[in-house]
Amino acid sequence: MAKRTVDVAVIGSGPGGLAAAIAAKKEGAGNVLVVERDVEMGGILLQCIHHGFGTEILGADLPGPAYAQRFEQEAISLGVETLLDTMVLDITPTRQIVAASESSGLLEVQARSIVLAMGCRERTRAQITLPGARPAGVYTAGMAQRFVNVEGFVPGRRIVILGSGDIGMIMARRLTFEGAKVARVVEIMPFLSGLMRNYVQCLLDFDIPLQLGHTISRIIGRRRVEAVEVVQVDDQWRPVPGTEEIIPCDTLLLSVGLIPENELSRNVGVALDPVTGGPYVDERFETTMPGIFAAGNVVHVYDLVDWVTEAGYVAGKHAARFAAGDRAGQLDYVRLEAGENVRYVVPHVLTRDQLPGESIKLQMRARQPIEKPVWVELRDGEKRLIRRAERYARPGEMLTLVLPERSYEDVRQAETLTVNVLER
Amino acid sequence: MASNNYDVIVIGAGVVGSLVARALSRYKLRILLIEKESDVGAGTTAANSAIVHAGYDPVPGSLKATLNVAGNRLWDALASDLDFAFDRRGDYVVATGEQEIPHLRALVERGRRNGVLGLTIISGDEMRHREPHINPGVSAALFAATGGICDPFAITVAAAENAVMNGVTLLLETAFEEFVIERERIVAVKTTRGTFGCRWAVNAAGLFSDEVMHHAGVRPEFTITPRRGEYLVLDKAEITIETVLFPVPTPVSKGIVVAATTHGNIVIGPTAHEIDDRQDTEVTRIGLEQVWQGTAKLVPGLDRRHVIATFAGLRAAGNARCETPGVDYDHDFVVEIPQNVAGFVNLGGIESPGLTSAPAIAERVVQMLKDAGERLEERPDWNPVRPARPRFRDLSRQEQAQLVRRDPRYGRIVCRCETVMEGEIVAEIHAPIPARTYDALKRRTWLGTGRCQGAFDTPRVVSILARELGLSPLEVTKKGPGSELLVRPTKSGAGMVGRE
Numbered sequence: 001m002a003k004r005t006v007d008v009a010v011i012g013s014g015p016g017g018l019a020a021a022i023a024a025k026k027e028g029a030g031n032v033l034v035v036e037r038d039v040e041m042g043g044i045l046l047q048c049i050h051h052g053f054g055t056e057i058l059g060a061d062l063p064g065p066a067y068a069q070r071f072e073q074e075a076i077s078l079g080v081e082t083l084l085d086t087m088v089l090d091i092t093p094t095r096q097i098v099a100a101s102e103s104s105g106l107l108e109v110q111a112r113s114i115v116l117a118m119g120c121r122e123r124t125r126a127q128i129t130l131p132g133a134r135p136a137g138v139y140t141a142g143m144a145q146r147f148v149n150v151e152g153f154v155p156g157r158r159i160v161i162l163g164s165g166d167i168g169m170i171m172a173r174r175l176t177f178e179g180a181k182v183a184r185v186v187e188i189m190p191f192l193s194g195l196m197r198n199y200v201q202c203l204l205d206f207d208i209p210l211q212l213g214h215t216i217s218r219i220i221g222r223r224r225v226e227a228v229e230v231v232q233v234d235d236q237w238r239p240v241p242g243t244e245e246i247i248p249c250d251t252l253l254l255s256v257g258l259i260p261e262n263e264l265s266r267n268v269g270v271a272l273d274p275v276t277g278g279p280y281v282d283e284r285f286e287t288t289m290p291g292i293f294a295a296g297n298v299v300h301v302y303d304l305v306d307w308v309t310e311a312g313y314v315a316g317k318h319a320a321r322f323a324a325g326d327r328a329g330q331l332d333y334v335r336l337e338a339g340e341n342v343r344y345v346v347p348h349v350l351t352r353d354q355l356p357g358e359s360i361k362l363q364m365r366a367r368q369p370i371e372k373p374v375w376v377e378l379r380d381g382e383k384r385l386i387r388r389a390e391r392y393a394r395p396g397e398m399l400t401l402v403l404p405e406r407s408y409e410d411v412r413q414a415e416t417l418t419v420n421v422l423e424r
Numbered sequence: 425m426a427s428n429n430y431d432v433i434v435i436g437a438g439v440v441g442s443l444v445a446r447a448l449s450r451y452k453l454r455i456l457l458i459e460k461e462s463d464v465g466a467g468t469t470a471a472n473s474a475i476v477h478a479g480y481d482p483v484p485g486s487l488k489a490t491l492n493v494a495g496n497r498l499w500d501a502l503a504s505d506l507d508f509a510f511d512r513r514g515d516y517v518v519a520t521g522e523q524e525i526p527h528l529r530a531l532v533e534r535g536r537r538n539g540v541l542g543l544t545i546i547s548g549d550e551m552r553h554r555e556p557h558i559n560p561g562v563s564a565a566l567f568a569a570t571g572g573i574c575d576p577f578a579i580t581v582a583a584a585e586n587a588v589m590n591g592v593t594l595l596l597e598t599a600f601e602e603f604v605i606e607r608e609r610i611v612a613v614k615t616t617r618g619t620f621g622c623r624w625a626v627n628a629a630g631l632f633s634d635e636v637m638h639h640a641g642v643r644p645e646f647t648i649t650p651r652r653g654e655y656l657v658l659d660k661a662e663i664t665i666e667t668v669l670f671p672v673p674t675p676v677s678k679g680i681v682v683a684a685t686t687h688g689n690i691v692i693g694p695t696a697h698e699i700d701d702r703q704d705t706e707v708t709r710i711g712l713e714q715v716w717q718g719t720a721k722l723v724p725g726l727d728r729r730h731v732i733a734t735f736a737g738l739r740a741a742g743n744a745r746c747e748t749p750g751v752d753y754d755h756d757f758v759v760e761i762p763q764n765v766a767g768f769v770n771l772g773g774i775e776s777p778g779l780t781s782a783p784a785i786a787e788r789v790v791q792m793l794k795d796a797g798e799r800l801e802e803r804p805d806w807n808p809v810r811p812a813r814p815r816f817r818d819l820s821r822q823e824q825a826q827l828v829r830r831d832p833r834y835g836r837i838v839c840r841c842e843t844v845m846e847g848e849i850v851a852e853i854h855a856p857i858p859a860r861t862y863d864a865l866k867r868r869t870w871l872g873t874g875r876c877q878g879a880f881d882t883p884r885v886v887s888i889l890a891r892e893l894g895l896s897p898l899e900v901t902k903k904g905p906g907s908e909l910l911v912r913p914t915k916s917g918a919g920m921v922g923r924e
Contacts, residue, residue, distance in 0.1 A: 001825050037837055087837035098821065100845070102835040106825040124877040126657075126733045133706045134735070136902035136909050140879045151883050152917055153897055153910040178914055222703060223906035239709070250911070263841070263875075266661065 001098075002107040006033040006081075007323040008316070009097055009111035011088050011264065014043020015305050016296020017117030018071040019312025020319065024115070025078040027320035032080045033109065035099055037087040041075075042068030043119055044142070045305065047149045050170050052197070056306035067305060083107075091268040095291055112323035113291040115315050116265055116279070120297040122167075123257040130162075130254075132219030132229075141167040141255040145174070154178045156251025160228050161185045162216050166194035166303070166396075168255020173202035182208045183247055186230055188215040188237055191369045193257070194396050195303060216252070217244060225250050258301045268292065275344045276300040282333065283347045283360045285315035286322070293319045300346050300363075303398045307363065318356075334411055336362065339379070339418035341393065343367045350403075352412050360403040366393040366421050373424040376401050380414040393421045429621035430456040430593075433613045434628055435600045435636055437464040439576060440774055441628030442584040443786035448793075449590035450808075451800040456620055457584065457592055458613070460599035462904030463864040464857065465580035468630050469779070470867060471705065471737025472653070473681055473694060474576050475668055477777040478515065478568035480535030480543060481678060485751035487759060489538040492777040495784035496570055502783050506582035507812035508575060509686035515571030515668035518551065518722055520561045527672045528566045535568070542569030557663045557723050571668055575686045576779050577867045578812075585856040586810040590803070594857060597904060600629065602639050609766035610640060624798075626769040626789065631702045631740045633758075633772035642762045642770055643744070650702050650738040651775070653694025654711035657733040658726065659875055660688050669722045678776070680718025682726070687870055692719045692726070694737070705736045732875050742773020759785055761792050769793070813851045815869075817843040838888070839881040841874025846888060853892045860893060862886070863903040886910070 008024040010017045013036035024032045040046065045053070048064030055061050058070070076082075086101035097109040122140040139147075139155055145167060147153050159180055161168045164187040172182045185203060190213045192199055203210050211230070217239050218229035232243035260278035262270070270279045271288040278299040279287040286293050295315035296308040333349035345364040362378065370393045377387035378401060385407050393399060399421065403411070411417065432448055434441045437459035445457040461467065476499055482488035503510035519525050528545050535543045544567050551565040552558055588594055595617060603625065604612035612621045629636040634648045664684075671679040677696045685691050695711045712734060719726055746753040758772035769789055774781070794800055814827055816834055827847070828835040834847030852859040852868045859865045862872070862885055871885065872878035878885075886909060890897045901907045 001821065037840070085836065087840065089843065100824065100828060100835045100837065102828075102832040102846075105828040105832070105835055106821065121876045122879050124732070124875075124879065126731050126877060127729070129709070129712060129728075129731065129734065131707050131709045131712065131734075133704075136907040139882075143879045143882055146883045147910060148914055151887065151897065152914045154912050154914055155910055157911055217709065218706070223903065224908065259875075 002104060003110070004107070005110045006031045007112045008032045008115065008319045009109055010034045010115045010117055010316070011097070012036065012043060012117035012119055012298070013041035013082065014117060014119050014296060015045060015068065015071065015308045016119070016298065016312040016315070017043070017115065018068070018075050019309040020115040020117055020293070020295045020316030021075050021080045022071065022078060023313040023316030024320040025075070025080055027317045029320035029323055034075070034080055034082045035086050035088055035097070036082060036084050039085045041072045041082060041084070047146045049149050050174070053305050056304060057309060071309070088264060091264050093269055093289060113293065113319040115319045116287070116292065116294040116298050117296050117312065118261040118264065118298045120258040120260045120301055122254070123259055125254060128256050130216060130219065133221055135219070135221040135224050137221065137225035137251045138219060139251065139253055141165065141171045141253045144171050144253050148174055148178060154180060156180060156249070158183060158249045159251045159253060160216070160247055160249045161253045161255055163187060163254060163256035164193045164199070164210060165255035165257060166198050168253060169194050169198040169202040171253060171255070172208050173206055176206050176208070183249055184208070184230070185210045186214045186216060187212050188233055189213070191394070192396055196394070196397070215239070219252060220246070225252055228252055258297065260298050260300065262298060265294070265298070273344070273348065276346065280348045281346065282331070282349045282351050284318035284351070284354070284356065285311060285347070286318060291322050300344065303396065307398065310361070334414050335416040337416055337418045338364065339420040341367050341370070341421040342419050343395070345419045350411055355408050355411065357405070359405060362401040362403055362419060364399050364401070364419055364421070366395050366399060369394045370421070370423055375422045375424050377420050377422065378403065379418045379420065380410060383410070385410050385417070389424065428618065430454045431622065432456070432624045432626060433458065433620055433622040434626040435613065436628035436630055437580070437584055437594065438467055438469040438628065438630050439465060439580045439583070439779055439782045440630070440771060440785055441626070442580045442587065443782050444626055444628055444789050445592050446583040446587040446590070447786035447790050449587045449592050450802060450806045452803050453800070455587070455592040456622070457587065457594045458598040458600065458615055459594070459596050462597055462861050462901070463859070463867070464584045464594070465577045465867070466903070468737055468740055469580050470577050471655070471735050472576060472776070472779060473683060473691065474574055474685060475515065475681070475683060476510065476512070476572035476574050477780045478535065478543070478571040479538050479540045479777070479780075480531045480566070480568060481673065482538065482777065483746070483751060483753045484534060484537040485748040486746045486753050487757040488777060488781070491757060491759070491781035491784045491788070493539050495777070495781040498783035498787070499572065499574070502579070505808045506579065506586055506810045508578035508582045510572060510574040510579070511686055512570065512572035513667050513684070514567055514569050515670065516551065516555070516568070517566040517670045517672060518558065518562050519564045519672055520559055520721060521563055524672045525564050528564055531566050540568065540570065543567070555665060555667065555669065557665060557725050558669065559722055559724055573668060573684055573686055581857060581868060582810050582812070586808065588856045589810060590806055600636060605640070605765065608764070610768050622767070624767050624769060624793065626771065628771050630774065631738055633740060633774070634742070637770050637772055640765050640768050640770070642765060642768065643758070643772070646758065646772060647743055648702070648773065649698050649741050649743070651741045652697045652699050652704065652736050652738050654707050654715060654736045655691055655693030655734065656712060656715055656731050657735070658690040658692065659730040659732045661730065663725055665690050665723060671718070671721055680715055680722070682719055682722045687873070689732070690726070702738065705738060707734045707736045711736070733873065733877065739775040740773060740778070741775045744773050757781070759788055761796050813848065813855065816845045816848060838884045839869070839871035839874065841876050841880070842870050844869045844871040844881070849885065849888055850892060853889065860889070861901050861903050862889070862909065865889070882909070
């Protein structure tokens, strides 16, 4: 088995991984290695040929592959090494990586620090208990996206989409361009789960109906999907008898959520948050295993790629510092808690004595939509540290609260900080 | 047409038909195995609890009891010859509350009458010690040391491959239509792919065994009433259960089982609903809810969020009266050479414990043919051994490295959840029974069965199948004609970004 040693190993070359590699290199890491299981870098961005990437941090509206290319080129020009078409099979707590590839067989990499950047996967049919038959023609939206945008094949002619996630809405438009008829998008929640801009640009503009508060109660068809049964749900998400409607279609796309991809993390012993599905991290994106960092959708599912890139920068920088041996002993943490109308907040903890020399972004998702002005606030019990006004809060759109350096003294005094999203 | 004539035609390549074909391949016979689906083991065989039963459940004196116990004893040797997953780790019938303990004693007694060895009753404490996640209210349990778990598809494909290696002809997508009967003897079988002459026809048609025997004029009163069982599969990350846990049975069912699988998951189920349609394997909201409620009695801590798959299978439940004098039982297996037509081996109503019994049924078919005067001459070159192809994830790191050196395609991942490599897929496509569909590969390699349920591998598998079989990706199917995965190229043409 081939063996080598690196300072920072990054697993995955999507936007989080590329940013981590760039930041690690800029922070002075000697050799930085990115391991990518696909034949080129960029991760899921490569199949996202629609626009909308880079508006926040590049001031440009790019398609996914172009966004990826910018960071790929920067990484290569900085001397980041890559192993493509290579799958990481295992990581050890002492940060040894075992990987397999067609070109170099099995190989072992000893890393001083690791950045996990495996991204996320799509929730499947079984996870939402979708009854009925099991014919061909049931795909996750991302799988359909790969078929259309990468392989060059259309998976169906008449399509129903379950879930108003972003990939589903984007695929509704994409498949319409390809001449397919998207009969309907069905969403179980009483509100949109993806971005409003995707609703407008992908559904409204193409007259594709969105049906909130409904779900699919049955898939019909032996060999290929022939129809689906749509049903209204009550406030407990139970089907309302008598509201069933049969919609003929040959394809059902599922856009019912994303789950961070953490098999490697779990196997190595990184503690995972059951709410986000990703590792518990501090503000430097270090996990519960020393020297193992995590960045991007592997931590929690973001709405915009720009924020994934930012997170990658933070993780990569601190991974490089760890690799250089820049590490105080035992860390002491201040806990961050999801308070009123907050499903989760990342990071989960702040290091009491290691807070970085710049502001920290706290990112969270609201539980329920509030379609009027809100406060996003951070509290230490009765004491409010900071707050920020937003025009609304929607579960589909991440909320951010910037913790400025001037608040660090308050943070250090606290045991637990709470984030709330309140009506103004 | 000499080439269309066989000594034996086996109708149906489920676990029973495949094992019968393999058992007969030992003799100098020309054998044809026909299957209406695109793969072997695609019906009841592929969707059941995957349990090798000890034999304490069937009614004493029934064929089910005899063949269950006899079949159970054959599994070790068979697993060793055919190299499939089988693990005799024992099973438990779990009693909760004092009132259920007498049922365990009754089962032990029934097991003794059936000739089952290794039955013991253990205390609730001992049960909690052996399976720490069990319902804390367990009062006692029956432990059956000879119970086991297996991969029912794996034994079927292994048996069918071994049959093919020993000269059996397998025709897939070939459905039985009717018999040609001359002077009360079956002389040929008409199929959707033509008529094949034969001296013997074996009915191993499972859910359709009643229709096939009626075509032969046998047992007009026999009917199969499909009984659907729904199941859930839980992720490997779920709490571990090492064995098979049954509740105390009811008069109609063995109840909702919590069982380890040979793939490291947990399977829970089945329900039991009689239905009309022999192909209706839909899962239902109500059925899945019943599974959860039943499961809570055994392992209350299982978490719905860890479900990675649901499926349903149909039991081929018959209505044959047990022929043993004094035994009052109306759902026995049919394993016979009937009197009223010659050249017919009739197997019907093979529901649970049919999987366990299948090896014994195959042996009994051989014996019945001998008893009927068939001169079975052994082939000197018969090879009972079928080696499985390497499974990358089961190998040591060193073996993995060697495999990749030998064939670099074993270094390329196709299914990330189950760690299935391209080399494994290519090997299955070129195996003695070539895997030609997505589901055929899934059942052989276990790709697409993990958490992502094929979201990652499907596009890759489609392109590998197309490449290896010389097909367009548009021709690649999930499970045979009519289940194509893709409908047309995009406007800008296939392979826009262009890979492979």
